[in-house]
Structures are given as C-alpha cells and as structure tokens.
Amino acid sequence: MTSRKLFLFICLCLFSSGFFSQELFPTSEPASNVPKGVLGVRLTEESYKEVSLYRNLVSARIMYGLFSKLTLMANFTETNHHGPDFPAGLAFHTHNGNQSVFGSGNYQRGVVYPYLFTGIDLYAKFRFLTIDGEHSHLRMALYGEWSNVDVAHDEAEPTLLDDTKGYGGGLIATVLKNHLAVSFTGGFIRPGGHDGMSPDIYGGPMVPTTLTYGNAWIYNLSFGYLLLPVHYHNYDETNVNVYLEFKGKSYGEASIVQYGVKPVPIQTPLLQAGNYVDVFPGIQTILHSNMRIDFSVGFPLVGQSYAHFYPVYMFGIQRYFYLRK
Amino acid sequence: MKHLMLICLFFVMLALGACCKGGSGGNATLNLSVFHHAKPIPGATVYIKYNATEFPGTDASSYSDHKTAAGNSNTLTFTGLHCGDYYLYGVGFDSSLTLPVTGGVHYQIKYSDRNHTESTNVPVTE
Numbered sequence: 001m002t003s004r005k006l007f008l009f010i011c012l013c014l015f016s017s018g019f020f021s022q023e024l025f026p027t028s029e030p031a032s033n034v035p036k037g038v039l040g041v042r043l044t045e046e047s048y049k050e051v052s053l054y055r056n057l058v059s060a061r062i063m064y065g066l067f068s069k070l071t072l073m074a075n076f077t078e079t080n081h082h083g084p085d086f087p088a089g090l091a092f093h094t095h096n097g098n099q100s101v102f103g104s105g106n107y108q109r110g111v112v113y114p115y116l117f118t119g120i121d122l123y124a125k126f127r128f129l130t131i132d133g134e135h136s137h138l139r140m141a142l143y144g145e146w147s148n149v150d151v152a153h154d155e156a157e158p159t160l161l162d163d164t165k166g167y168g169g170g171l172i173a174t175v176l177k178n179h180l181a182v183s184f185t186g187g188f189i190r191p192g193g194h195d196g197m198s199p200d201i202y203g204g205p206m207v208p209t210t211l212t213y214g215n216a217w218i219y220n221l222s223f224g225y226l227l228l229p230v231h232y233h234n235y236d237e238t239n240v241n242v243y244l245e246f247k248g249k250s251y252g253e254a255s256i257v258q259y260g261v262k263p264v265p266i267q268t269p270l271l272q273a274g275n276y277v278d279v280f281p282g283i284q285t286i287l288h289s290n291m292r293i294d295f296s297v298g299f300p301l302v303g304q305s306y307a308h309f310y311p312v313y314m315f316g317i318q319r320y321f322y323l324r325k
Numbered sequence: 326m327k328h329l330m331l332i333c334l335f336f337v338m339l340a341l342g343a344c345c346k347g348g349s350g351g352n353a354t355l356n357l358s359v360f361h362h363a364k365p366i367p368g369a370t371v372y373i374k375y376n377a378t379e380f381p382g383t384d385a386s387s388y389s390d391h392k393t394a395a396g397n398s399n400t401l402t403f404t405g406l407h408c409g410d411y412y413l414y415g416v417g418f419d420s421s422l423t424l425p426v427t428g429g430v431h432y433q434i435k436y437s438d439r440n441h442t443e444s445t446n447v448p449v450t451e
Contacts, residue, residue, distance in 0.1 A: 195378075
C-alpha cells in the first residue's frame, strides 16, 4: 500500500468512513476531527418563513485539519435577517405633556431586508480524549469560537454564526456503538453588543442605539443512526443516516441604551431572557465516503426561539479534499 | 517574498491605523446639528472626546473640547480634526417641554475624509 493510499485509508477509517458516518450530525459538531492535512468545504442553507417572506441564511465553511487533534474552521455568512439599522419601534419614547415614557419592542416582523454579509465566525476544536473499541468509540473535545459578526440583530438571543459578535466555548462528547451515535455539546456564548441607529418615530434624525445581548448557555443532544448499508462491502457504498437532534439554549435579557445615556426598559419577549429546546429530525446521505448531503427540519419542543420562526429548513452539502500527497 | 509582502502589508495597515487616531491638529471639519426628535435645539453645547467610541460620562472635564451654538441656531462646528473616532455629547434645553435635553453619539471620520467637511446630527432627549 502506498503512503497516499494508507493516508486515505486512515482518513476514511477515522472520520468519513461508513463505520462512523452516523456521527456527522447535520446541525451539531461531533467530537471527531477533520484528519490532518484534509480540507473540507461546506455550504449550508437555512430558511424559515417569517410572516409572508422567507428569511434565508447562506453560509460557506472552510475546515482544515491542522493536526490530528485540532480542527480549524472559518464560516462566512450572508443573510436577509437584518437591515443596516435597527427596526423602527425597537426602542422609543413618547411625550405626555412634559412626561416621557420610554418603551421597547413595538416593531414589525416580516419586513423585507437586503442580503448582507454578516461577518466571519472562527471555530477551533481540540480532541483530547479518544477511546476506541470494536465498532465503538468515545471521543471528547473542547471547542472555542470567535465571531466578528456585527449586524442590527434585534432579539436577546445570541448566535455567533450570523447574529452577534463575541466568543464562546464548550465541551463535546460523542459516543458511537455499532450503528448508533450519541453526542452532547455543552457550551457558552458571550456576545458583544451592537452600536447602531434606529429610526425616530417622530421623524427626527436616526437615534444612536446600543443593544447588548444576553449571555447564553448551549446544550445540544444529538442522535445519529446508520440506516444503510446494513453491512459494508466497500467504501463506495452510499450511506444513509437518520438523525434526531435536540438543540437547547438559555440566554439572558438584552439591554438597550439610546442617545448614549438613556436605558430603555425591556418590554417584549423578543428581548427578555428565555430558554428553549428545538428538535431537528434529519436525513443524510454520504456518497463515496466523501460527498455529504443532509437535510433537517427544526420544530419547537420546549419553549421557542424568538430569533427565528418555525419550521426551520436546513440543507447542507459538504466535501473533503485530501491535500497531502 | 510572500512573507515579506505580508509583513509590508501589516505595517502599511498599522501606519494607516496610527494616522486615524481622533484628535486635534488635522484638516477635517465636523458640522453638528442638535435635535430633539425633529425639533432643533438652539443654543446647545456639544462636548467632544477625542479618540473615544463610548460615552465618557456627564462630567465636562472628561471631554477634550466643547462648542456652544448661537442662541438662535442649533448648529456648531469643530475644525482641525484628524480622522478617527470621536464621542459627541450634546446638552441643551427644549423650551416646548421646558426640560433639559442631553444625548451622545459616536462619530468616526474616515481616513478618506481626513481633509473633508463632514456633517452629522447629535440627537438629544429629555
């Protein structure tokens, strides 16, 4: 066996082979890494209907296995989720004689926004534990994430990929036994705020508005099951995996300051603290142990997210390129 | 060669960034208009803090300079500014509400506008 073939064989066994393909969850990262020297490219489309229009997110991810235990990723995302400024009515005040009443949350949903490049999200994952058995393994990894996304996001819930700048990190544990894979991700997000402008309801100049988003905890539980093939004959066989992913998040209340000095009371669930668990059933096919195509749909299970509507449709396509000679 | 170009690019960016430090001694001019909603606030004072992006506080000594508009005007001008970041804090009086009004806003003069005259609003509230 040549060294190149040996390398490919190891890559297939370690990551993209049919043995372990059921842990390539559509919406969550497993504890496994991209093999050293392998470049991955992934395109993701996420859509949901908001009132009468569709909100879309298109993300391009580049992944690289820098070391056998360290994977680096960069995500470049474009969405039509936000306008260049905060929506009218996000925060406002009215006059009654010489009394002033400050308020928030009286803003319209389903407004048409242009597609905007939101920023770059960087992600690193370090696998620190590997216990392999026959048709089974346990892997654990630490991850860190940093984002420079800076858009006029108008809900308390932070998301580093497309809504808020900031940083995060956490732990991933993935167990695989025969056809079943189970993975847990626990992590946190510390978002930065957004300094923007919001329209004045009285027609004056745009009002300087700073929105600080709530800190968040993430808790995801994913199940993957290798449906086909039942028994492997070669690596070119098409894999079919089914998934059930539970994605949970708890986040704190947002805060708004207008005119640089005036705190505005939070009066809407969109900006209040919240927690929820969404469930994403999904299906995936992997062609020639490389080209991965997955589709999943998200529904609210416990509570709901105010940062998106339901159902959420997610489509992904991914391929690896083996750069090492 | 590639590394050398990257290093040069880094220093060029660093040099450009160093030029854009908000302060006096430059060629930019900033015209300001003070409004409460759509209502001009004549006679308002605007305090300016050089090289700042966040509200420095209400203490006048925290600011680098200030100007006061004429009693019949809501506009005032800062001259001789560098490109960079400034925090503007307006203080005035809304005679229709008979209330003092204040408000702050961050403004950035871009490198490409370092020799230009810029105009912006300073929204204030009660």
